[in-house]
Amino acid sequence: MSGDDKQPDELDGSEAPFVSHLVELRDRMIRALIAVGIAFAALAVWPGPSGLYDLLAAPLVAHLPKGATLIATNVISPILVPLKITLMAAFMVALPVVLHQVWAFVAPGLYSHEKKLMLPLVVTSTLLFVIGVAFCYFLVIPGMSQFIQAFAPASITAAPDIEQYFGFVLTLFLVFGIAFEVPVAVIVLVRVGVVTIEQLKKMRGYFIVGSFVVAAVVTPPDVISQLALAIPMCILYEIGLIAARVFLKTTRAPDAQADAAEDKPAP
Numbered sequence: 001m002s003g004d005d006k007q008p009d010e011l012d013g014s015e016a017p018f019v020s021h022l023v024e025l026r027d028r029m030i031r032a033l034i035a036v037g038i039a040f041a042a043l044a045v046w047p048g049p050s051g052l053y054d055l056l057a058a059p060l061v062a063h064l065p066k067g068a069t070l071i072a073t074n075v076i077s078p079i080l081v082p083l084k085i086t087l088m089a090a091f092m093v094a095l096p097v098v099l100h101q102v103w104a105f106v107a108p109g110l111y112s113h114e115k116k117l118m119l120p121l122v123v124t125s126t127l128l129f130v131i132g133v134a135f136c137y138f139l140v141i142p143g144m145s146q147f148i149q150a151f152a153p154a155s156i157t158a159a160p161d162i163e164q165y166f167g168f169v170l171t172l173f174l175v176f177g178i179a180f181e182v183p184v185a186v187i188v189l190v191r192v193g194v195v196t197i198e199q200l201k202k203m204r205g206y207f208i209v210g211s212f213v214v215a216a217v218v219t220p221p222d223v224i225s226q227l228a229l230a231i232p233m234c235i236l237y238e239i240g241l242i243a244a245r246v247f248l249k250t251t252r253a254p255d256a257q258a259d260a261a262e263d264k265p266a267p
Contacts, residue, residue, distance in 0.1 A: 028101040035097035040090035049082030053162075056085055056169060059137065060160065063145035070162045081162050088170065092133070095126055117191060117247060125184045128236075132180030133173045135232070140172065143224040175218050179233050186240030187247050197244055208234050 043052065057070060072078050091098075099122045107115060152158065189195050195203075211233040212226070219225035 025105060028105050032094070032098040032101045035094040036087075036090050039093040040087060043086050043089055043093070049086045052085050052089055053082040057162075057165065059141040060145045060165065063142065063149050064158050065149070068158050070165060071159045072163070073161050074163060077161075077163050081166050084166060092130065095129075099126055116250065117187075120247075121184055121187065125181055128180040128184065129177040132176040132178070135180070135228075136172050136176040140176065140225055140228045141169065143228065144220055144222055147222045147224050148220075172219070176229065179214075179229055180236060182233055182236040183240035183243055186237065187244045190244040191247060197241055197248075200241055200244075204237070207237055211237075 043049075047055070061070070072081075074080075103118060103122050107118070149158065186200065190197055190200070211230040215226040215230040215233075219229050
């Protein structure tokens with residue numbers, strides 16, 4: 001393609017002063033914080049911090065010995081921990097709005113074919129993170145609690161501290177939420193050209209071994225939690241390979257599509 005026939009850059013003229021970017025970033029951060037604040041206020045009314053705490057503690061409490069409860073070793077823990085849980089829940093509820101603000105901030109600097117990639121990835125990453133947290137809450141924590149209680153000596157009365165339990169559960173939520181982002185990571189790596197799909201297929205064995213190593217390091221020392229993290233990661237890796245092939249075709253740059261059409265042999 002000659003220089004005279006070169007298509008104009010669709011981002012020409014879209015540059016903005018650095019101060020304008022800072023102002024827009026500030027405004028979008030404020031909107032995101034307002035969304036989190038509204039969600040926090042709504043959750044504080046119903047079901048309330050105590051209700052959210054009871055909901056979070058339910059998987060563990062259901063498997064504690066009869067009469068055993070969680071305890072608070074810190075004076076302000078009965079108030080502070082439920083408030084932290086409410087804030088965490090508010091962030092998850094407002095996550096679509098937060099990601100929308102991120103998307104709206106970076107979108108003007110993207111090409112049209114890149115926008116096709118970004119919006120689906122924002123939605124998909126949100127859904128996968130929520131699915132990972134739900135998977136941990138409904139399957140991993142109850143299974144882990146039952147496993148621990150089954151092997152605990154009868155002479156030990158379980159009475160976990162609420163602050164330690166909250167930190168432990170929050171860590172698990174983050175681990176499983178991030179682990180479920182494997183397909184998104186695969187798609188991004190392939191789309192930006194860091195690796196190819198064929199290379200990722202050859203690395204499948206290394207990823208499987210790495211998944212079990214990561215699961216053994218970041219999860220509690222019980223088989224249920226480790227398998228519950230490693231097996232979904234392996235499955236999601238395969239899903240990511242399939243999705244990456246689809247995204248690679250549907251989000252190709254216009255000039256790449258034109259080159260591919262020119263290189264295609266005539267019938």
